[in-house]
Amino acid sequence: MHDIRAVRADPAAFDAALARRGLAPAAAAVLRHDEARRAAQTALQEKQARRNAIAKEIGIAKRQGADTAALEAEAVTLREEMAALDAAAAAAEREQAALLEVLPNILDPEVPEGSDETANVVLHQSGEPLVFPFTPKQHFEIGEALGLMDFGTAAKLAGARFTVLKGALARLERALGQWMLALHTEAHGYTEASVPLLVNDATIHGTGQLPKFAEDLFRTTDGRWLIPTAEVPLTNFAAGEILPESALPIRLTALTPCFRSEAGSAGRDTRGMLRQHQFAKVELVSITAPEHSAEEHERMTRCAERVLTDLGLTWRRVFLCAGDTGFSAARTYDLEVWLPGQGAWREISSCSNCRDFQARRMNARMKPKDGKGNVFLHTLNGSGVAVGRALIAVLETYQQADGSVRVPDVLLPFMGGVSRIG
RNA sequence: GGAUGGGUGGCCGAGCGGUCGAAGGCAGCGGUCUUGAAAACCGCCAGGGCGCAAGCCCUCGUGGGUUCGAAUCCCACCCCAUCCGCCA
Numbered sequence: 291m292h293d294i295r296a297v298r299a300d301p302a303a304f305d306a307a308l309a310r311r312g313l314a315p316a317a318a319a320v321l322r323h324d325e326a327r328r329a330a331q332t333a334l335q336e337k338q339a340r341r342n343a344i345a346k347e348i349g350i351a352k353r354q355g356a357d358t359a360a361l362e363a364e365a366v367t368l369r370e371e372m373a374a375l376d377a378a379a380a381a382a383e384r385e386q387a388a389l390l391e392v393l394p395n396i397l398d399p400e401v402p403e404g405s406d407e408t409a410n411v412v413l414h415q416s417g418e419p420l421v422f423p424f425t426p427k428q429h430f431e432i433g434e435a436l437g438l439m440d441f442g443t444a445a446k447l448a449g450a451r452f453t454v455l456k457g458a459l460a461r462l463e464r465a466l467g468q469w470m471l472a473l474h475t476e477a478h479g480y481t482e483a484s485v486p487l488l489v490n491d492a493t494i495h496g497t498g499q500l501p502k503f504a505e506d507l508f509r510t511t512d513g514r515w516l517i518p519t520a521e522v523p524l525t526n527f528a529a530g531e532i533l534p535e536s537a538l539p540i541r542l543t544a545l546t547p548c549f550r551s552e553a554g555s556a557g558r559d560t561r562g563m564l565r566q567h568q569f570a571k572v573e574l575v576s577i578t579a580p581e582h583s584a585e586e587h588e589r590m591t592r593c594a595e596r597v598l599t600d601l602g603l604t605w606r607r608v609f610l611c612a613g614d615t616g617f618s619a620a621r622t623y624d625l626e627v628w629l630p631g632q633g634a635w636r637e638i639s640s641c642s643n644c645r646d647f648q649a650r651r652m653n654a655r656m657k658p659k660d661g662k663g664n665v666f667l668h669t670l671n672g673s674g675v676a677v678g679r680a681l682i683a684v685l686e687t688y689q690q691a692d693g694s695v696r697v698p699d700v701l702l703p704f705m706g707g708v709s710r711i712g
Numbered sequence: 713g714g715a716u717g718g719g720u721g722g723c724c725g726a727g728c729g730g731u732c733g734a735a736g737g738c739a740g741c742g743g744u745c746u747u748g749a750a751a752a753c754c755g756c757c758a759g760g761g762c763g764c765a766a767g768c769c770c771u772c773g774u775g776g777g778u779u780c781g782a783a784u785c786c787c788a789c790c791c792c793a794u795c796c797g798c799c800a
Contacts, residue, residue: 332762335769342769345781349730358780365780532722532759534740655759657722657740664759 291650292390294324307396310612312405320389327382334375341368391495392502395647397612398621404611410624411611416595417604419628424691428631429682430562433459435693436712439563451552453563453678458711462684462697463570465704467545467677470572470597474674478593480543480574485523487546488514493526496652498618498644505553508567516549520573521671528577528654528667535659538667539586540577543674545570562682564636569678576670579656580646583668587643591623594639594674600700603683604628606635620645625675631686638679641672 297304301317308316344365348358402411420426433439438459444452455463474480494500494515499507499522508516517523524542533540548571559565574593576586591607598605610622619642626635646666649655655664688696694712697705 328762331769335762338770339768341781346731348780352730352780362780369780534722 291647292393292396293650294320294386294390297321298324304396308393310397310401310403311394311615312613313393316389316393320386323382323386323389327379327386330375330379330382334372334379337368337372337375341365341372344368391651394615394617395620395644397615398643400609401615401621402609402611405613407611407614409611410614411609413607413609413623415604415606416599417628419604420630420687422630426630426686426689427693428562429564429629429685431631432685432689432693432695433563436695438711441562448567450560451565451567453566458705458708459681461705461708462701462711463677463681465697465701466680466684467570467572468704469701470674470677470680471543471545473597473600474543474572474574474593478541478596480541480593483524483527483542483544485517485520485544485546487517487523487549489517489522489526490514492652493529494522496526496529497522497648498651502617506551508549508551517546518550519548519571519671519673520544520546521575524573524575525577525648525669525671526652527575528649528669529652531654532664533577533654533656533667535579535656538577538579538656539582542575542577543572545572545677547571563678564682566678569676571676571678572674574641574672574674577654578668578670579658580665580668583643583645583670586668587621587623587641587670590670590672590674591625591641594625594641594672597675597680598625598627598638601680601684601698603680603687605638616640616642618642618644618647620647625673627679627683629683629686631689636679636682638683639673639675642670644669644671 292304297317297320301321304317305315308314344361348361348365351358351361402409404410427435430439430441433455434441436459438456440454440456441452444454447454471482475482488510491500491513494507494517499515499518507518510516524544527540527542547568549568550566552565552567555565563569574590576583576590578586595605595607605625605627608624608626610616610619610624615622622640622642624637625639625641627638628634629636645668648669649666654667654669656667657664684698684701685695688698690696692712694710697709697711702709
């Protein structure tokens with residue numbers, strides 16, 4: 291959500307920011323409602339002031355036994371006038387909020403220009419694509435050949451875009467999640483959390499999925515939402531709170547299933563388990579003072595990169611361009627992993643600094659150490675990393691000529707003695 | 713699902729329909745005192761909107777209603793606690 295005062299102060303800058311995302315100007319429409327709201331509100335407040343004065347006078351007059359009929363008559367008239375003004379102010383406010391809540395965050399000035407992923411900028415690459423002495427297979431070929439990855443059964447149980455893992459592959463998925471959690475809690479200072487996977491309207495609105503992206507989500511019959519990422523519950527820990535600055539930064543991590551409807555992605559990545567309705571992910575969330583979010587963003591991204599490096603994967607950091615940066619983010623780094631079987635770089639993590647955009651939506655503030663007044667917090671989220679896609683990357687990277695898969699060293703303590711699958 | 717009791721400022725906790733945005737306490741901030749700290753004492757201390765300012769307005773879970781006037785009365789809903797039922 292945007293600060294209406296910022297729009298008021300510099301409408302042209304606001305529209306220019308929207309233009310970077312390829313969006314039409316909106317400041318004029320927003321300000322039209324803002325002005326209508328303020329006009330109605332000012333008029334309303336004058337009536338309210340008069341109403342309060344009359345009520346006070348009546349109170350005094352009654353105590354003295356004086357006649358109050360004239361005052362009461364004026365108050366009744368006022369009440370009718372106020373009702374109309376109140377309705378006008380409320381309507382203007384609703385319309386302004388409706389416009390504002392579907393506008394994305396203002397981008398960091400450093401975000402590269404561009405309308406789609408072709409304009410993203412590779413900042414750093416770790417390792418080179420592996421050269422295989424054989425033709426590397428894709429993950430689903432490996433998994434199905436091992437008899438440990440079963441799309442047929444998953445389709446029977448639930449439909450397309452689900453996967454059944456068995457035996458050592460199920461264990462490998464679990465090991466990946468466990469190991470990542472251990473790394474972030476023990477080496478990176480994050481606090482592990484176990485959170486609701488079903489959340490209410492306010493919570494999912496707070497992080498920005500509602501109202502604009504409802505079609506990407508699953509909704510329960512009692513009106514709750516399945517989380518598309520643990521970012522939603524974790525970030526909302528701060529919702530409605532006024533945190534002392536001394537409590538910051540708050541660093542939270544959770545391993546959860548994520549549920550996405552994948553509406554609009556029909557036909558994309560239909561083979562294998564790259565794009566699923568349900569997948570496991572270790573999420574990182576940081577809640578910081580405004581002046582520290584930029585450095586926290588770099589730190590968080592390094593925490594995610596550490597996962598890929600320690601797994602021995604080939605990866606690169608990509609600075610998302612204006613058109614590819616998500617709704618709530620001011621600045622996003624994607625981590626892409628090299629998939630030898632597919633012969634492509636694929637997103638495995640996305641680390642975003644949302645600044646105060648989500649905090650405004652969820653009214654999350656902090657009380658500064660020194661100064662007066664409360665300020666909105668900054669929120670950041672990043673995958674640390676997507677477990678399902680990490681599994682894919684491990685399978686394709688560690689596959690052997692005989693169809694077996696070696697287990698990365700860091701996972702050995704979590705694999706119950708299994709060092710080779712197949 | 714049924715029954716009961718509750719939702720008031722950062723926290724705890726008062727609040728006969730009218731000078732209540734709200735007593736008191738705790739925490740916090742500033743000061744006096746002290747070599748320093750503690751204690752004691754004094755003062756300040758909710759959030760938001762409009763305004764250059766003075767100031768005005770809104771907010772006592774949310775939304776309606778009654779009233780000249782609602783934290784206080786009525787209705788609905790939400791949430792929390794406890795007990796019962798059911799259940800992993």
